[in-house]
């Protein structure tokens with residue numbers, strides 16, 4: 142048994158966690174066509190809890206039957222059927238000793254598969270950069286979204302709130318708003334996708350308004366005790382190199398607005414890059430330590446945290462309270478158990494997500510790789 146810093150218990154926003162390891166949200170496009178989570182997904186999430194992860198954050202889950210869905214076979218939280226299927230998953234995860242938070246996601250202009258609507262919406266009619274994501278079934282350029290009206294914005298907020306209520310019914314310990322990686326909330330925050338002239342556009346204090354309003358609306362509906370985290374990132378799935386134009390000054394305004402709105406924790410994603418490459422803001426401060434300092438909230442750091450020396454440095458240096466692990470968890474669903482027993486980690490092989498990021502594809506790929514390593 143090692144005494145690695147990552148194995149120390151922590152209390153985050155009312156949740157007592159046995160260690161500092163969280164499973165990062167990962168879209169697996171493996172739900173039924175109507176968005177109902179499957180038995181295969183239940184087993185997938187249970188495996189992380191059995192492997193010792195203190196917290197499981199689910200894949201991005203759509204929030205309404207209008208424009209929120211991003212991918213075909215993405216799970217939803219918009220019906221009683223969804224609630225009862227998720228309840229089975231939360232029951233398994235909690236029975237294995239972990240806590241579980243549902244990531245709520247509105248794809249906005251980055252929607253590439255939505256049975257409810259053919260069009261897409263966004264803060265402004267700006268065609269998204271780059272191309273759709275093949276691992277989630279997309280190809281070619283994105284359509285130009287329709288600019289959201291005030292009524293569209295109200296409906297989107299209503300979808301987040303109703304979904305948070307359903308998440309509590311389904312047994313989740315909390316929700317995390319997907320404000321990262323280029324999806325709707327991040328489209329509002331980003332200067333080049335938000336050209337609005339109303340109170341949601343212009344300076345960064347206005348561009349973070351929608352996310353803050355969603356936090357406050359969920360808080361008002363569900364009370365002080367319910368966990369409402371927010372995930373943010375500078376980079377995006379369709380623009381890895383993006384950085385907040387005002388650097389640390391923007392970051393301060395963003396973190397303060399979310400804390401004032403009643404967020405429980407902040408989760409800083411490092412889309413496609415390691416934390417070490419993306420964490421430094423101007424002045425040398427790390428984005429995660431600035432988030433802790435300005436907001437006074439617990440902060441989750443992300444990006445290559447399966448490198449355990451980086452993980453220990455981030456925690457012991459006061460840069461974050463928790464670490465979320467994506468690719469390292471795909472390769473090692475039992476990563477915390479391995480760390481506690483000083484066992485080596487498997488290396489992540491990106492072919493498990495090719496050609497699609499589905500659970501069944503990964504299973505077949507892994508079986509094939511094992512056969513190559515240990516031929517019968």
Ligand SMILES: Cc1cc2nc3c(=O)[nH]c(=O)nc-3n(C[C@H](O)[C@H](O)[C@H](O)COP(=O)(O)O)c2cc1C
Pocket residue numbers: 165166167168169199200201244319321322372410411412413414415443444445446447465466467468469494498
């Ligand atoms: C297959 C896959 C799906 C992902 N889906 C989501 C998602 O639904 N929501 C989200 O916020 N981030 C998503 N991400 C980003 C991860 O949460 C994480 O930020 C990224 O993999 C970097 O962390 P890592 O270095 O530990 O892998 C996804 C990443 C992968 C590999």
